[in-house]
Amino acid sequence: MACAQEARETAEAVARRSYGKLIAFLAARTGDVAGAEDALSDAFAAALVDWPARGIPDNAEAWLIAVARRKTIDALRRRRSGEGAVEELRMMAEELAAAAASDIPDQRLALMFACAHPAIDPGIRAPLILQTVLGFDAATIASAFLISPATMGQRLVRAKNKIRQAAIPFRVPERAELRDRLDAVLAAIYAAFAEGWSDPAGTEVRRRNLAEEGIWLGRLVASLLPDEPEALGLLALMLHAEARRGARRNAHGEYVPLADQDPALWDTPLIEEAEALLFRASAMGAIGRYQLEAAVQSAHVVRRRTGRSDWAAIERLYDALSAITGSPVVAINRAIAVAETHGPAAGLAALDKVADDGRLAEYQPYWAARAGLLARADDVAAADAAYQRAIGLESDPAVRRFLQQRREQLRARS
Amino acid sequence: MKYLLLIYSNEANMLSRPKSAVEEVHAAYGAYTEAMTNAGVIVGGERLRPTASASTVRVADGKTKVLDGPYAETKEQLGGYYMIDVPDLDAAISWAARCPGASHGTIEVRPVWPM
Numbered sequence: 001m002a003c004a005q006e007a008r009e010t011a012e013a014v015a016r017r018s019y020g021k022l023i024a025f026l027a028a029r030t031g032d033v034a035g036a037e038d039a040l041s042d043a044f045a046a047a048l049v050d051w052p053a054r055g056i057p058d059n060a061e062a063w064l065i066a067v068a069r070r071k072t073i074d075a076l077r078r079r080r081s082g083e084g085a086v087e088e089l090r091m092m093a094e095e096l097a098a099a100a101a102s103d104i105p106d107q108r109l110a111l112m113f114a115c116a117h118p119a120i121d122p123g124i125r126a127p128l129i130l131q132t133v134l135g136f137d138a139a140t141i142a143s144a145f146l147i148s149p150a151t152m153g154q155r156l157v158r159a160k161n162k163i164r165q166a167a168i169p170f171r172v173p174e175r176a177e178l179r180d181r182l183d184a185v186l187a188a189i190y191a192a193f194a195e196g197w198s199d200p201a202g203t204e205v206r207r208r209n210l211a212e213e214g215i216w217l218g219r220l221v222a223s224l225l226p227d228e229p230e231a232l233g234l235l236a237l238m239l240h241a242e243a244r245r246g247a248r249r250n251a252h253g254e255y256v257p258l259a260d261q262d263p264a265l266w267d268t269p270l271i272e273e274a275e276a277l278l279f280r281a282s283a284m285g286a287i288g289r290y291q292l293e294a295a296v297q298s299a300h301v302v303r304r305r306t307g308r309s310d311w312a313a314i315e316r317l318y319d320a321l322s323a324i325t326g327s328p329v330v331a332i333n334r335a336i337a338v339a340e341t342h343g344p345a346a347g348l349a350a351l352d353k354v355a356d357d358g359r360l361a362e363y364q365p366y367w368a369a370r371a372g373l374l375a376r377a378d379d380v381a382a383a384d385a386a387y388q389r390a391i392g393l394e395s396d397p398a399v400r401r402f403l404q405q406r407r408e409q410l411r412a413r414s
Numbered sequence: 415m416k417y418l419l420l421i422y423s424n425e426a427n428m429l430s431r432p433k434s435a436v437e438e439v440h441a442a443y444g445a446y447t448e449a450m451t452n453a454g455v456i457v458g459g460e461r462l463r464p465t466a467s468a469s470t471v472r473v474a475d476g477k478t479k480v481l482d483g484p485y486a487e488t489k490e491q492l493g494g495y496y497m498i499d500v501p502d503l504d505a506a507i508s509w510a511a512r513c514p515g516a517s518h519g520t521i522e523v524r525p526v527w528p529m
Contacts, residue, residue, distance in 0.1 A: 119503060166525045167415045169502040 007051035011044055014060045018104075020133035022061065024111035025104050026068055028170035033114075033132055034160040035075055036068070043067035061104055108133055109224045110170040112217075115159075116184040117168045124159045125188035126195075131156060133220075134213055144195055144210045179286075182225070186234045186290060189217045193238050197245070211245075214238060222277070229281035233291030236277040240297035243270035255402040263304040271301055292321045296333075311340035328357045332369050344376035364393040368403060375410050383410055416457060416499050416526035417506040422490040423519025425464050442514040450498065455509065459496035490519055497526075 019040075026036035043064045057063040115128040127145060130136045142152035162168065173181045193214025218235040225231045247265035250256050278294050296317045299310040318334035321327075331354040339347025351370055360366040367390035374383035387407040394400040431439075443461075450456040465484040472479045484491065493515070500506050503523070510521040 117503070119507070165527075166523075167502045169504050173504075 004048070004052045007048055007056060010051065010056050010060055011047050014064065015044065015135065018061050019135040020108045020111065021104060021106055022064060022068070023132050023135075024107040024170070025065065026072060027114075027132070028107045028110055030072060030076065031167055031170070032072075032160075032164045033111075034157070034164070035072060037132075039068040039071040039075065040064065042071045065104060106224070107170065108220065109172055112185050112188075112221070113172055113181060114163055114168050114170045116181070116188045117163075118181075118184065119166060119168060120159055120162060121155075122184070122187075124155050125184065126191040127152060127156060128159050129185075129188050129217065130192055130210075130213065133217065136213075178228075179230070182228060182230065185221065186230060189214055189221065190234060190238070190290075192217065193241075197241055211238075211242060215242060227284065229284040229286050230288040230290050232277045232281035233288060233294050236274040236281065236294035237290050237297060239270045239274035239277070240294060240301065243267040243274065249398065253398060255396070255398040257402070258300060259309075263301075266301070266304070271304075274298070275301075287320070289321060289324050292317050292324070296321075309340075311337050315341050328354045328360055329363075329365070332360075332366050335373070336369055339373050339376070344373045347373045348377060362393055364390050364399075367393060371403075371406070375406075380410060380413070415501060415506075416497060416528075417503075418524045418526060419459075419496045419498060419506070419510050419513060420492055420522040420524065421494045421496075421513060421515040421519065422488075422522065423493050423515055424489065425491045425493065427518075428493070429464065439514055446512060446514055447496075449512070450496065450509065455498045455500050455505075457497040457499050459494065461494040462492060464493075465491045493519075 022040055023033070023036050026039060027033045030036065046067050047060070047064060051057070111132055112129055115132060116125040120128065127141045130141050130144075131138065138153040138156055139149040141156075142149040145152065172178070193211050196209065196211030196214060215235070215238050218231075218238050222228075222231045222235045243266050244258070244261065246267070247261040247263075248256055274294065275298060278291065278298060281291050281294075296314055299313040299317065302308075302310050315334060315337035318330055318337055321330045322334055332351065335347045335350035335354075338350045348370075351366075351373065354360060354366075367386050371383050371386035371390055374380075374386055384407060387403055387410070391400055391403045391407070394403060428439075447456065447459065468482075468484040470481040470483060470485050472481075496509075496513070498506065498509055500509065503525075506523050506525075510516060510523050513521050515521060
């Protein structure tokens with residue numbers, strides 16, 4: 001006989017360990033994510049009643065799946081009618097019973113591919129993966145993504161309806177399609193990570209957790225697709241970024257740019273893990289944006305040994321990234337590298353090439369980069385104006401203070 | 415699972431094409447329809463006459479109101495459809511992508527609501 005607390009602790013442990021696995025297993029058979037969530041939540045509720053009375057089953061996951069399966073079939077029976085539906089239900093019941101009897105297969109990857117399907121709105125893919133694979137509730141995801149809980153809830157419901165009604169398949173795509181489709185899964189994971197990483201002070205626990213969950217998902221995908229270099233590249237990139245989290249603020253909570261960070265504050269085990277992943281990925285001979293971005297981080301990290309980032313390598317890596325992505329953000333970073341290798345005038349010339357891209361008019365890093373290069377080229381008036389634009393566009397108070405200090409130093413110089 | 419593939423394209427461009435180009439498109443649609451028939455996925459499909467021949471009907475206060483022209487004036491017009499029966503959305507999308515109309519217009523893929 002188990003006490004209620006023991007039952008609850010076991011249920012919580014199973015939820016932490018296997019939530020996404022159970023949802024993936026149930027949803028892959030019915031095509032219905034919301035239905036799987038409802039059935040599993042009913043099964044957990046039933047466990048809290050049943051386990052204290054009859055004891056905790058040896059295989060708690062199988063017990064939960066069996067209960068959730070009955071709930072699923074009841075729900076389907078209520079929704080559908082007609083002879084074809086009866087036959088379909090019978091087959092589904094048999095298949096579920098057969099699968100639950102043995103080990104539960106891990107279909108979390110298939111679930112992630114469904115959540116990041118091209119027919120799903122890109123903006124909702126990361127929240128959807130966080131909810132279905134990790135069991136986050138809509139309110140937590142909403143606060144992490146700075147969206148109202150009602151809006152986030154509606155968008156998640158709409159996405160799950162789309163998966164069910166349009167019959168988006170739960171499967172890992174064929175080889176020919178895998179790379180393209182994997183990009184969407186990796187982009188969603190990176191979006192979750194980036195939301196968490198963008199709280200550098202680490203004051204918001206929910207957002208910080210999101211960075212950890214992003215890394216957890218990255219590890220999951222890298223372990224399920226160990227031969228996909230971009231999956232390894234993304235994990236390496238996230239680990240490199242995570243390794244520098246603590247160094248981004250000084251003891252007074254002020255912003256410290258990468259160039260001024262103390263390498264002794266970087267997390268060595270994370271960096272070494274990232275380097276090993278990147279090495280493994282590069283041996284597979286299929287370069288991609290995440291490997292290149294991770295390699296840029298790697299070229300910064302050489303500062304631990306040499307005291308200086310490998311700017312020539314960084315410039316080459318941004319050249320390659322630019323060719324792949326055509327992104328103006330990459331062009332800005334490339335211009336900064338060019339300034340290090342060929343001087344500020346060359347950097348400014350590189351920056352001018354993207355200056356008329358309308359997307360940059362309201363992009364803080366463009367103006368901050370421009371201001372820094374103009375200051376180094378001794379064009380004080382233009383640098384001052386660029387700092388003014390950058391300060392006006394920044395939302396993080398610590399970064400804003402940093403930019404203001406830079407402008408004060410510039411004014412004191414003239 | 416049944417899906418309706420709605421073929422939208424710029425009608426004016428289509429109508430002003432030279433005869434040889436029209437014949438080429440017809441031949442492509444013939445081959446496409448044949449491929450769907452061979453794969454056993456086609457349920458039905460028709461080409462529609464241009465929107466100039468369309469009438470719009472509404473009943474309000476018990477009165478039937480008929481207007482000349484299509485329901486909505488848009489840049490691309492509905493020119494035809496196929497109904498297919500395939501396992502999932504990926505299969506439906508791959509058939510939609512093979513439709514000759516997909517390379518000069520847009521195919522909307524809509525799952526059928528089973529009754």
